[in-house]
Amino acid sequence: MSQNPILVFVETTPDGTVAKSAAGLLGAAAAIGEPTALIVTAPGLSAAAASAVAQLGAMRVLTVEDLRLTDTFIAPLVDALAAAFENVEPDAVLLSNSVDGRDLAARFAVRAGLALAVDAVALSRDEEGVVASHSVYGGAYNVDSAVTSGAFVVTVRQGAIDARAEAQEPVVESLTVAPSNTPAATITDFEPLISNATRPDLRGAAKVVSGGRGLQSAEKFVLVEELADSLGAAVGASRAAVDAGYVPQSYQVGQTGVSVSPQLYIALGISGAIQHRAGMQTAKTIVAINKDADAPIFQIADFGIVGDVFSVVPQLISSLESRKA
Amino acid sequence: MVNQSVLAGAGRHGGSIYRQWCGDMKIVVLLKEVPDTYGDRKLDLDSGIADRAASDALTDEVDERALELAITYADSHSDTEVVVVTMAPASAAVSMRKALAIGGTSVVHVADDRLAGADTGLTAEVLSAAVARAGYDLIIAGNVSTDGYGGVVPAMMAERLGIPQATNLEAVQIYPDHVEGKRATETGLYTVSAPLPALISVTEKLPEVRFAGFKGIMAAKKKPYESLSLDDLGVVVDDETAARSIVVAVAERPARTAGVIVVDEGTAGEQLADFLIQNRLV
Ligand SMILES: Cc1cc2nc3c(=O)[nH]c(=O)nc-3n(C[C@H](O)[C@H](O)[C@H](O)COP(=O)(O)OP(=O)(O)OC[C@H]3O[C@@H](n4cnc5c(N)ncnc54)[C@H](O)[C@@H]3O)c2cc1C
Ligand SMILES: Nc1ncnc2c1ncn2[C@@H]1O[C@H](COP(=O)(O)O)[C@@H](O)[C@H]1O
Numbered sequence: 001m002s003q004n005p006i007l008v009f010v011e012t013t014p015d016g017t018v019a020k021s022a023a024g025l026l027g028a029a030a031a032i033g034e035p036t037a038l039i040v041t042a043p044g045l046s047a048a049a050a051s052a053v054a055q056l057g058a059m060r061v062l063t064v065e066d067l068r069l070t071d072t073f074i075a076p077l078v079d080a081l082a083a084a085f086e087n088v089e090p091d092a093v094l095l096s097n098s099v100d101g102r103d104l105a106a107r108f109a110v111r112a113g114l115a116l117a118v119d120a121v122a123l124s125r126d127e128e129g130v131v132a133s134h135s136v137y138g139g140a141y142n143v144d145s146a147v148t149s150g151a152f153v154v155t156v157r158q159g160a161i162d163a164r165a166e167a168q169e170p171v172v173e174s175l176t177v178a179p180s181n182t183p184a185a186t187i188t189d190f191e192p193l194i195s196n197a198t199r200p201d202l203r204g205a206a207k208v209v210s211g212g213r214g215l216q217s218a219e220k221f222v223l224v225e226e227l228a229d230s231l232g233a234a235v236g237a238s239r240a241a242v243d244a245g246y247v248p249q250s251y252q253v254g255q256t257g258v259s260v261s262p263q264l265y266i267a268l269g270i271s272g273a274i275q276h277r278a279g280m281q282t283a284k285t286i287v288a289i290n291k292d293a294d295a296p297i298f299q300i301a302d303f304g305i306v307g308d309v310f311s312v313v314p315q316l317i318s319s320l321e322s323r324k325a
Numbered sequence: 326m327v328n329q330s331v332l333a334g335a336g337r338h339g340g341s342i343y344r345q346w347c348g349d350m351k352i353v354v355l356l357k358e359v360p361d362t363y364g365d366r367k368l369d370l371d372s373g374i375a376d377r378a379a380s381d382a383l384t385d386e387v388d389e390r391a392l393e394l395a396i397t398y399a400d401s402h403s404d405t406e407v408v409v410v411t412m413a414p415a416s417a418a419v420s421m422r423k424a425l426a427i428g429g430t431s432v433v434h435v436a437d438d439r440l441a442g443a444d445t446g447l448t449a450e451v452l453s454a455a456v457a458r459a460g461y462d463l464i465i466a467g468n469v470s471t472d473g474y475g476g477v478v479p480a481m482m483a484e485r486l487g488i489p490q491a492t493n494l495e496a497v498q499i500y501p502d503h504v505e506g507k508r509a510t511e512t513g514l515y516t517v518s519a520p521l522p523a524l525i526s527v528t529e530k531l532p533e534v535r536f537a538g539f540k541g542i543m544a545a546k547k548k549p550y551e552s553l554s555l556d557d558l559g560v561v562v563d564d565e566t567a568a569r570s571i572v573v574a575v576a577e578r579p580a581r582t583a584g585v586i587v588v589d590e591g592t593a594g595e596q597l598a599d600f601l602i603q604n605r606l607v
Contacts, residue, residue: 013512073491073517099493099510106480109446115570116445118475131573137366143373144574149566185489185523189516231607249509249530255362255471256387256529264606275362281581285606287597300581303600307589315594320607323598
């Protein structure tokens with residue numbers, strides 16, 4: 001038996017690819033105990049995922065192959081996690097704070113009678129056990145939480161953990177799961193999100209360039225992407241830009257979108273409403289370009305330009321290009 | 326629709342057969358009152374609990390969209406009841422009356438001082454008991470609240486109630502015996518379908534809530550409003566053995582301050598390039 005096992009649920013896509021969140025989860029787990037990973041895939045897909053997960057630092061990998069996965073929503077995952085929990089007897093169970101991760105954490109915590117904390121940005125230990133740290137109200141407060149008894153179930157903010165665990169030799173066991181047959185929703189269709197392979201992911205990116213309603217149209221929003229590409233940055237947006245259809249919802253930064261803490265955040269044509277700031281004000285350096293000198297974004301900008309994005313940004317891009325050369 | 330007091334596997338057992346000769350539909354909408362995100366929100370530095378006095382309180386925007394979805398269904402299905410369920414201090418009655426004015430049929434409001442600082446597990450336990458008592462075919466929640474940022478209470482309730490869930494839906498179709506929707510995740514867009522009774526949660530992609538008209542405001546005054554305590558629900562909070570998540574430390578981050586602001590006179594792009602290079606940001 002290992003010392004202080006930490007159970008990590010690793011998400012996979014329907015084709016068995018390990019989610020990007022796995023590296024941070026295993027990094028966080030290794031800092032507070034010995035990471036054991038659980039992966040649940042459709043039949044035939046677990047072996048490749050298991051070795052990828054060992055590479056990311058899992059000392060033990062439990063695999064479950066379940067035919068129900070393709071058409072049964074969440075229930076097979078809850079059954080598998082409950083079985084893995086009994087097998088591993090961990091101090092904590094870590095999951096990604098993704099849409100699926102939250103659903104699974106919620107159902108599992110109720111089924112196992114455990115306490116749950118969501119959206120942790122760091123994990124640590126004190127004399128009494130595992131402590132989860134959170135960044136609350138848009139980074140205005142840091143809050144630590146712990147459990148009164150039992151193992152702690154924690155979802156971890158995507159991109160928040162920089163620590164990485166050492167690669168391990170794969171130790172893989174397949175786990176037998178008794179299906180609980182709880183009523184479940186049926187998945188009737190899936191359209192994978194095509195991610196831009198050349199651009200970094202918004203979550204966890206070191207640099208982010210975001211555009212707002214000031215960009216005026218989807219066609220003109222390309223300016224944001226041009227600056228992002230010249231800096232090697234991820235692309236974000238305000239809710240107004242999403243609502244206006246310039247970019248998909250997955251780009252939204254803020255209260256009800258993604259929370260980012262990059263080294264550099266550049267806000268273009270964004271007023272800086274409090275709900276937008278809630279998702280980016282923990283960035284190390286904030287740059288804003290807005291033609292309204294009274295825009296609230298300037299209250300938190302390290303470098304602000306009162307000007308028109310359509311003249312300042314092209315000049316910035318060409319100035320950076322000429323100095324690179 | 327009959328009231329139900331069984332918790333395990335609540336909802337209408339064998340619902341689809343029953344529904345063939347009984348066209349009614351009971352939709353529960355879960356409304357949470359939160360501090361207004363337009364204001365500065367405060368946490369109590371001793372307890373880590375929201376400082377309610379520091380901000381205006383209102384129904385979370387996404388929950389209002391959940392209410393709008395239920396009322397839109399009721400508009401075209403006259404046998405529909407829309408029961409608003411909340412767990413909140415008594416002061417939330419103002420927000421809940423507004424939900425009645427907009428078109429809700431009745432309110433079930435669990436208010437109990439012992440619930441201050443309840444974690445997600447206890448919240449889900451209390452709300453599950455309340456909806457099981459009220460009876461339901463479909464439960465509609467918001468996907469994530471703007472204060473807790475949890476996004477877990479709905480799924481916790483579905484597990485407790487033993488019903489299917491379809492969370493984070495950005496498009497929804499409600500039918501007499503099932504519900505369908507588009508569920509957006511980080512990996513893609515799923516189409517999901519669940520037989521009733523079921524629980525769904527919706528995102529801010531759904532339409533905004535309508536305004537309450539004068540007639541609605543007048544009608545709201547006569548609508549049923551039930552206030553419940555924990556004892557009414559038979560939920561015990563001071564169970565020493567229950568696993569709860571608790572706050573062990575709270576600290577306020579210093580607010581950010583403004584830095585250099587330049588007004589563009591034709592060279593601001595160059596100046597910004599200098600700034601980025603000097604600070605090793607490129
Ligand atoms: C519950 C709730 C949750 C919310 N969640 C989010 C969230 O997650 N993320 C989010 O972003 N918002 C969120 N909002 C919305 C938020 O309140 C604002 O409405 C939104 O952020 C505004 O987006 P914007 O700054 O792009 O648009 P606007 O406020 O319209 O600002 C556009 C800015 O562009 C400037 N501009 C125009 N043309 C130019 C030009 N040529 N050059 C330079 N500048 C120009 C204007 O001066 C203006 O300041 C939420 C609101 C609520 C109520
Ligand atoms: N105290 C509450 N009263 C009513 N509904 C709630 C409460 N807490 C959570 N909910 C519902 O659950 C959703 C998600 O909440 P949360 O898990 O806190 O992010 C909310 O949008 C509400 O619909």
